[in-house]
Every structure is written in C-alpha cells, then in structure tokens.
Amino acid sequence: xxxxxxxxxxxxxxxxxxxxxxxxxxxxxxxxxxxxxxxxxxxxxxxxxxxxxxxxxxxxxxxxxxxxxxxxxxxxxxxxxxxxxxxxxxxxxxxxxxxxxxxxxxxxxxxxxxxxxxxxxxxxxxxxxxxxxxxxxxxxxxxxxxxxxxxxxxxxxxxxxxxxxxxxxxxxxxxxxxxxxxxxxxxxxxxxxxxxxxxxxxxxxxxxxxxxxxxxxxxxxxxxxxxxxxxxxxxxxxxxxxxxxxxxxxxxxxxxxxxxxxxxxxxxxxxxxxxxxxxxxxxxxxxxxxxxxxxxxxxxxxxxxxxxxxxxxxxxxxxxxxxxxxxxxx
Amino acid sequence: xxxxxxxxxxxxxxxxxxxxxxxxxxxxxxxxxxxxxxxxxxxxxxxxxxxxxxxxxxxxxxxxxxxxxxxxxxxxxxxxxxxxxxxxxxxxxxxxxxxxxxxxxxxxxxxxxxxxxxxxxxxxxxxxxxxxxxxxxxxxxxxxxxxxxxxxxxxxxxxxxxxxxxxxxxxxxxxxxxxxxxxxxxxxxxxxxxxxxxxxxxxxxxxxxxxxxxxxxxxxxxxxxxxxxxxxxxxxxxxxxxxxxxxxxxxxxxxxxxxxxxxxxxxxxxxxxxxxxxxxxxxxxxxxxxxxxxxxxxxxxxxxxxxxxxxxxxxxxxxxxxxxx
Numbered sequence: 001x002x003x004x005x006x007x008x009x010x011x012x013x014x015x016x017x018x019x020x021x022x023x024x025x026x027x028x029x030x031x032x033x034x035x036x037x038x039x040x041x042x043x044x045x046x047x048x049x050x051x052x053x054x055x056x057x058x059x060x061x062x063x064x065x066x067x068x069x070x071x072x073x074x075x076x077x078x079x080x081x082x083x084x085x086x087x088x089x090x091x092x093x094x095x096x097x098x099x100x101x102x103x104x105x106x107x108x109x110x111x112x113x114x115x116x117x118x119x120x121x122x123x124x125x126x127x128x129x130x131x132x133x134x135x136x137x138x139x140x141x142x143x144x145x146x147x148x149x150x151x152x153x154x155x156x157x158x159x160x161x162x163x164x165x166x167x168x169x170x171x172x173x174x175x176x177x178x179x180x181x182x183x184x185x186x187x188x189x190x191x192x193x194x195x196x197x198x199x200x201x202x203x204x205x206x207x208x209x210x211x212x213x214x215x216x217x218x219x220x221x222x223x224x225x226x227x228x229x230x231x232x233x234x235x236x237x238x239x240x241x242x243x244x245x246x247x248x249x250x251x252x253x254x255x256x257x258x259x260x261x262x263x264x265x266x267x268x269x270x271x272x273x274x275x276x277x278x279x280x281x282x283x284x285x286x287x288x289x290x291x292x293x294x295x296x297x298x299x300x301x302x303x304x305x306x307x308x309x310x311x312x313x314x315x316x317x318x319x320x321x322x323x324x325x326x327x328x329x330x
Numbered sequence: 331x332x333x334x335x336x337x338x339x340x341x342x343x344x345x346x347x348x349x350x351x352x353x354x355x356x357x358x359x360x361x362x363x364x365x366x367x368x369x370x371x372x373x374x375x376x377x378x379x380x381x382x383x384x385x386x387x388x389x390x391x392x393x394x395x396x397x398x399x400x401x402x403x404x405x406x407x408x409x410x411x412x413x414x415x416x417x418x419x420x421x422x423x424x425x426x427x428x429x430x431x432x433x434x435x436x437x438x439x440x441x442x443x444x445x446x447x448x449x450x451x452x453x454x455x456x457x458x459x460x461x462x463x464x465x466x467x468x469x470x471x472x473x474x475x476x477x478x479x480x481x482x483x484x485x486x487x488x489x490x491x492x493x494x495x496x497x498x499x500x501x502x503x504x505x506x507x508x509x510x511x512x513x514x515x516x517x518x519x520x521x522x523x524x525x526x527x528x529x530x531x532x533x534x535x536x537x538x539x540x541x542x543x544x545x546x547x548x549x550x551x552x553x554x555x556x557x558x559x560x561x562x563x564x565x566x567x568x569x570x571x572x573x574x575x576x577x578x579x580x581x582x583x584x585x586x587x588x589x590x591x592x593x594x595x596x597x598x599x600x601x602x603x604x605x606x607x608x609x610x611x612x613x614x615x616x617x618x619x620x621x622x623x624x625x626x627x628x629x630x631x632x633x634x635x636x637x638x639x640x641x642x643x644x645x646x647x648x649x650x651x652x653x654x655x
Contacts (some may be wrong), residue, residue, distance in 0.1 A: 028462060054462050060492065065451040065485030072455020072469075075440050076390060078462065080455075095482070099445050100452060106652045108433040108441055109424025113655035144653050168655040 007186035009179045010041040012154035016161035017044070017081070019190050021051050024079065027165055030057035030070060031083030031119070039085040040121075041180045067093035067118065071101045071170075074116040079165055087120030087174065088131050101170040102145035117164045122176040122213075122264070124301060125308060133301035135265040137213075140172045141242040141274070147195055148172045148241040152216035154184045156239050159193030167195060174241075176214040176264065198245035200252070204234035207322050208252040210275055211262035212238055215294070215313070219262055222318035233322060241271055249275065250283050257288035258325045262318050267295035289328035292321040331545065338614050341383055341540050343623060345375040345602050348399045350631045351408060355415060356576045363639070364415055366428030369444075371399035373538075373570035376601035377502050378403035380543025381470055384551050385438070390460075390469040392453035393442035396502075396569075397432045400472050405437035408631065412638035419648075420641035426652060438467075447473060447480035450499070454486045457497035457559070468554045469497045470547075476507030478521055487562070491528040496554035498547065499525070499562045502537060508573045509587060525562035537565030538601040541608070568596035 007015065021027045028051075033039020035048060035058040048056040059066045063084060070082035084090040090097070097118055105113040124133035141148045149164060149171060151157040157175065164171035201216065202223055211219035216237040223233045234252050238245050253259050259279055263272035272293040279291065294313050302311055352372045358364040371378070374396070382403030385391070393400040401411055406422065414421025415429045423431050433441040440456060443449050453471035460467040477483055478501070490497050501521050505512045522532040531553070535546045543565060550561035570593075571577045609615045615623075 057493075060485070060488060062485035062489060064482045065454065065489055068448075068451025068482065068486070069455035069458050069489065072392070072440075072449075072452030072457075073459040073462075074455070075452065076456040076459035076467075078459045095445060095448055096451060099448055100443065104441065105655055107423060107427045107431045109422070109426045110652040110655065111423065111433045112435050112441065147654075 005186060005188060006183045007154050008042070009154045009157050009175070009182045010043050011045070012158040012186045013043045013161055013175070014045050015186070016158045016165070017047055018050070020162060020165045021047065021055060023190070026077060027079045027081070028055035028057065029081045029083065030059055030066060031085070032059055032061060033085050034058045034083065040083060041177070063089050063092035064095060068096035068100065070116050070118070071096045071104070071114055074114045075104070075112050079115050081117040081119055081165065084120045086123045086132060087136055088134050090118070090120045090136070097140070097146070097170070097172070098143050102143045105169070106145060113168045114170045115168045116170050117161070117173050118170060119173045122174065125178065127303045127305055127308065129303040130300035135296070137172070137174050137241050138265050138269070138271045138274070141271060146170055146172055147243065148174060149195055149239065150174050150213040150241050151193070151239060152179065152213050152237055154182060154186045156193050158186055159191050160195065160239065162190060163192040163195050166192065171195065174213070178214050179217070182217070193239065196240045196243040196245055198236055198238035198240070198248045200248070201235040201237050202233065204232040204256070206232045206256060207258040207260060207325055208234050208236065208249065208256045209260045209262065209318070209322060210236045210238060210249055211318070212241060212271070213264055215262040215264050218313070218315045219318055221315040222322065225315065225319050226322055231322060231326065244275065244278065246278050246282070249279060253279055253283045254286045257286055259287070259291040260294065260318065260321045260325055261291065262294040262313065265295060266298055267293055268298050270295055288330070289325045292325050294318050294321045331541070335614055338609060339623070341379055341544070342605060342609060343627060344379045344382065344403055345540060345605060346624065346627045347408065347630070348375045348378065348402050349602055350627050351402065351412070352398060354631050354635060359575050366415060366417065366430070367574050368415060368429040369396040369574050370569070370571045370576070371396050373596065373600065374502055374504060374567045375399055376540035376543050376605070377500065377537045377565045377567060378472070380540045381500060381547040383544050384547035385468065385470065387437050389467050390438050390440050390453065390456040391472070392440050392449040392456065392469065393432070393472045394446070394449060394474060394477070395430050395442070395444035396474065397430065397442035400442065401432040401434060401439050404434065404439040406432060406434035406439050409634045409637045410434070412634045413641050416638045417643065418638055418641045419644040420638070424652070425644040447477040447482050450477065450483055450486045453497055454490050454495060457490065457495035458493065461493065461495055466555060467496070468551050468559070470500055471497060472500050472502060474507065475501060475503040475505065475512050475521060477501070478524060479507070479515060484524070487525060487528045487530060490560040491530050494557060494559060496557070496559040498550045498554060499560060501562070501564045502567055503564055504567050504569045506569070506573070506588065520564065522562055522564035530560050530562050532562035532564065535563050535565045537567030538599045538604060540601060540605050568599070570597065
C-alpha cells in the first residue's frame with residue numbers, strides 16, 4: 001500500500017476508471033463531455049487515448065436516451081458508467097433511472113439486474129442559479145432498487161467508484177465539483193470502499209454530527225472550531241446516502257444522546273430528514289435533545305453572490321447547530 | 331421466394347400460438363381470475379412472428395406493453411407467460427411483473443415495459459453493447475404508433491444512426507394510441523418518415539402479411555449484421571380488441587370508440603386467415619393438417635393454463651425479494 005501518496009479527488013476517480021477499464025472489458029464510460037476537460041474535470045484524463053472511442057463515448061445532448069442506452073447495455077452484460085456533468089440535466093433521465101433501471105430486477109423476478117453507475121456531478125456556485133446548482137440525491141435515494149453513494153474524500157471517491165462499478169445493481173454516484181481539488185492519501189492499488197459503510201472521522205462524547213459529501217468537509221472545520229471551545233464532537237461520514245449505515249449512527253447517538261445532521265440538499269423531505277426519522281424510530285430513548293438539521297432552505301439556488309452566500313450552509317452554521325443541541329435543557 | 335414446408339408450418343404455429351393464447355385469456359379476465367392489465371395482441375401476430383423468424387436466439391428483443399406476441403415469437407415459454415399473467419411464482423417474472431413485464435433472457439427476450447417508448451433506448455443500448463463487443467448480435471425494438479409522441483424515440487434514432495448500431499426499430503402502427511386515433515395525435519404523414527432526417531433506411535410493411543414482415547425483417551437484420559444499421563420498419567396493422575383487456579364493449583364500458591365498419595374491414599385482413607389462404611392456395615398444407623395444428627396448439631395452450639392455475643402463488647414473506655441482486 002502506497003498509502004503516503006496524495007491524489008486529487010478528480011484524479012482518484014480517474015484512476016478508478018483506468019484500473020477498472022483495464023481489468024474488465026465490459027466497463028465503459030459514456031456521456032456528455034467525456035472528451036472535454038471542461039465538462040468532467042480531469043476525471044476522464046487519458047481514457048480515450050488508452051481505451052478508444054468504442055469505450056469512451058462522448059454523446060449528443062440526449063440524457064434520456066443516453067441513460068437508457070446505458071441501462072440496455074447493462075442488461076446485455078456490459079458495465080456502463082454514464083456521466084451527467086451537471087446533475088440537473090439528469091432529470092431528463094428519470095424514466096430510464098427510476099422506471100427502468102431501479103425496477104428491472106424486481107419487476108422481472110430477478111431474471112436480469114442492471115449493473116451500471118449513474119454518475120451525476122453537483123456543479124454549483126459561481127452565480128449559476130437554480131438549474132446549474134441542485135443536489136438531488138434525496139430524490140434518487142427515495143427509490144427502491146437504487147443505491148446512492150456520495151464520497152467526500154479522494155480515498156472514498158476511488159474506492160466507492162470501484163465498488164459501484166462492481167456492484168450488480170444500479171448505483172447513483174454523486175460527487176460535488178467543489179471537492180475536485182481536494183487532496184488526500186490514495187493507495188495506488190485497486191481497492192473498494194464498501195457501499196453502505198460509513199466511517200467515524202473523529203470520535204467524540206458530546207454530540208453526534210452526521211455529514212455527507214461536501215458537508216463532511218465543512219463539518220471537519222466546524223469540529224476543529226468546536227474542539228477549541230471544549231466541545232467534543234463525534235463526526236460520522238456515512239459516505240453512502242443509501243443504504244444508510246444506520247447502525248454506526250445509532251451506536252454514536254446512544255453514546256452522545258445528541259444529533260446534528262448536515263446535508264447539502266434541501267431541508268424538507270430530504271436526506272437529513274430520513275436520518276433523523278430512523279434515529280427517532282430506533283434510538284428515541286437515547287436522545288437528550290431535539291435533533292437539528294443543517295441543510296438548504298426551501299428555496300431554489302439563487303444567482304447573485306450575496307444571495308448564494310446566504311443560501312449555502314457554512315461551517316459556522318454547523319457550529320451554531322451543535323451549540324444549539326448542547327444548550328437544550330429538559 | 332420459396333420456403334420450406336417446415337418453415338411455413340412453424341410460422342403458422344407461432345401465429346396461432348399467439349392468437350390462441352390471447353383469446354384464452356379473455357374468459358379469465360372477465361371472470362376475474364386474471365387481474366393484471368393485459369394488452370392483447372390479437373390481429374398483430376404477423377409482425378412478432380415475421381420478425382421472430384428472422385432473428386437468432388441470441389439476438390435481443392425489447393418490447394412494450396403489448397408484449398405477449400413478442401415474448402412467444404422470441405421463444406419464451408407459454409407456461410411461464412400464463413403463470414405470470416395469473417400472478418404466480420412460477421411466472422417468468424415470479425409474479426412481480428404481470429402481463430406488462432415479460433422476460434426470457436435465455437432466448438434474448440430482454441424484457442418489456444409499459445412506459446411508452448421506455449424500452450427503445452434500452453434496445454439501443456443492447457445494440458451498443460453488441461457493437462462494442464463486436465459479437466454480431468442485433469437488437470429489435472418493438473413500439474407502437476403512440477410512441478412517436480415521445481422525445482426519447484428521436485434521441486434514440488439519432489444516436490443509433492450516429493453510431494451505426496445494429497438495431498431494427500419496429501413501429502407497430504395499429505392506428506390508435508390507446509383511445510386516440512392517429513389522425514388526432516400526429517400530422518398526417520407516414521410514421522416511417524421520422525427516420526428520414528436521421529438518414530435511417532425505412533420501409534412501410536404490410537403488418538398483416540407474415541411473409542412480407544419476414545422478408546423486410548430479414549433484410550433489415552442482415553443489413554445490421556453487416557454493420558450498416560439501423561433500419562426502421564413501419565408495420566401497418568390493427569388490433570382486434572380494445573387497448574387493454576378484451577374488447578371494451580364486451581365488458582360493457584363502450585369505451586372502444588373505433589367505428590364498427592373499420593373493425594369489420596380489418597377482420598377481413600386477419601393475418602392468420604390471410605396466411606391460411608396462402609398455405610392452402612399454394613398447396614403447402616391442406617385443411618386437415620391445419621385442423622390438426624389448431625388442435626395441437628389448442629391443447630398446448632389449455633395445458634399451459636392448467637400449469638399456471640395450479641402453480642403456487644408467491645408468498646407474502648417474499649415480498650422484498652429481488653429489490654437488489
């Protein structure tokens with residue numbers, strides 16, 4: 001294990017593609033911009049030269065049919081990765097993702113599964129407004145038959161991509177463009193991060209803080225600030241939005257009695273709400289205070305930077321939320 | 331064109347098998363032994379049969395809501411199909427799919443789905459898989475005239491043409507999208523012309539003439555195997571029953587608004603009667619042989635019903651099986 005090697009998040013994904021496409025001829029990448037660094041960052045770097053245009057397919061702007069084609073190729077024994085460089089455009093592909101891919105194995109009595117990765121990139125900020133900014137993981141997580149992963153580190157980005165490609169089911173892989181330049185240790189060998197397994201980023205006694213994707217980064221900052229104030233937070237990054245590693249969260253809440261959930265999606269009816277619901281069903285008696293969610297307000301993403309700043313939660317909002325659950329007195 | 335007697339007999343048997351199956355479901359629907367929505371294929375048998383005969387077993391078929399004929403013509407088990415329609419665990423989809431989700435991957439029947447146009451892009455993907463692997467398989471996508479209202483069809487045509495994929499788009503134009511006459515939902519032109527702007531070769535086919543369908547299908551599939559796909563076939567036909575279930579008038583709903591004269595006109599062009607006429611007229615088979623075949627298929631369908639009805643229902647405890655693999 002060359003565990004000392006640092007790699008950017010985008011390059012960790014790229015390395016997963018290189019290794020998986022070299023190892024398995026049925027793996028291929030398709031979607032808009034696979035030939036363009038402008039669309040997919042460095043994630044597709046070198047793939048076209050190495051694997052050719054049969055397996056690195058830059059597609060027309062036809063999200064519905066392209067995603068459907070990936071579903072069909074998966075049914076025919078391939079392992080496609082279909083990329084949506086902006087997840088907002090993936091809404092055109094709700095039919096192949098939800099009606100077809102998610103249901104196919106069940107509604108056909110297990111005869112055929114759909115081993116594919118549906119990769120959607122959250123690409124927000126920069127005054128891009130409502131249709132270039134959305135975090136839609138809760139919508140996909142709602143659907144039976146789909147798994148949804150949201151890596152926050154380079155290590156997880158590579159390991160979860162490899163696990164997603166190997167999974168015999170459709171996996172929605174959602175990353176955040178704000179993570180692409182982050183760096184951390186990434187082994188050069190092929191490894192998996194198990195889908196559905198979270199990780200404790202920092203152990204603590206006072207509050208359980210569950211944060212996923214980019215929010216896990218902000219949470220790390222918040223935890224440092226809180227530590228300086230003498231507050232000992234346990235930080236959990238579930239890494240997979242669904243299936244949720246609820247056991248890990250429950251064990252933590254049973255210890256701390258307090259819970260904050262930080263999510264980059266909308267607050268109402270969202271991923272954070274599901275975490276809270278499961279905890280209240282299964283660990284109600286452990287809770288010493290009402291839970292708090294840190295998430296987006298029920299409002300479309302704005303353009304103007306002033307409004308963006310008001311819209312997206314910051315590490316400060318997480319600090320505030322943790323202090324709020326700690327200040328609760330029965 | 332000369333055909334072997336065996337080949338013609340098999341075409342006849344397949345058409346008959348589809349028809350007798352479809353008609354055998356009418357009674358169980360009316361007496362509520364069959365509960366799932368069934369979109370019967372009676373009247374359109376020549377299309378699935380002609381295409382099915384021109385495909386290899388390892389070729390792919392993707393189908394829509396009116397899938398019984400496609401399933402049978404591709405070689406799916408009639409017993410498993412009927413068991414599925416009765417909601418049994420022995421059904422091809424273990425009672426999870428019903429009539430609208432028939433599948434038999436072992437013979438290349440990759441599945442069917444009632445979301446209009448929903449499987450067209452899937453068939454394109456199977457063709458893409460074949461073209462990546464260069465394994466010489468062809469995909470056939472069956473859809474109705476109603477599917478021409480969906481945007482994904484045009485996206486699929488463009489991509490298939492761009493990549494020269496081995497796929498035959500087969501539009502079964504029965505002139506009605508559920509209740510709606512085609513003239514009320516499309517500007518009046520030939521459906522096949524939608525393939526023109528994508529430079530996809532396209533043909534109009536008499537969908538009630540099994541040999542014409544077979545010849546058109548064979549030509550299209552050979553073209554695909556040469557790497558010169560895709561091809562678009564518009565097969566003109568007519569369904570003998572309502573959009574879903576038996577003729578709605580039988581059920582007393584009177585929602586089948588098609589003119590009586592129109593229905594009668596098409597009944598004269600029944601693809602099975604036309605083919606019987608051909609077989610007898612060309613002295614391929616005589617009436618006594620036809621009668622025997624009818625008896626044989628009738629028995630086969632009857633015993634498939636017995637199998638289906640006597641096979642166990644799925645168990646409640648297994649509700650969650652198959653969500654994930």
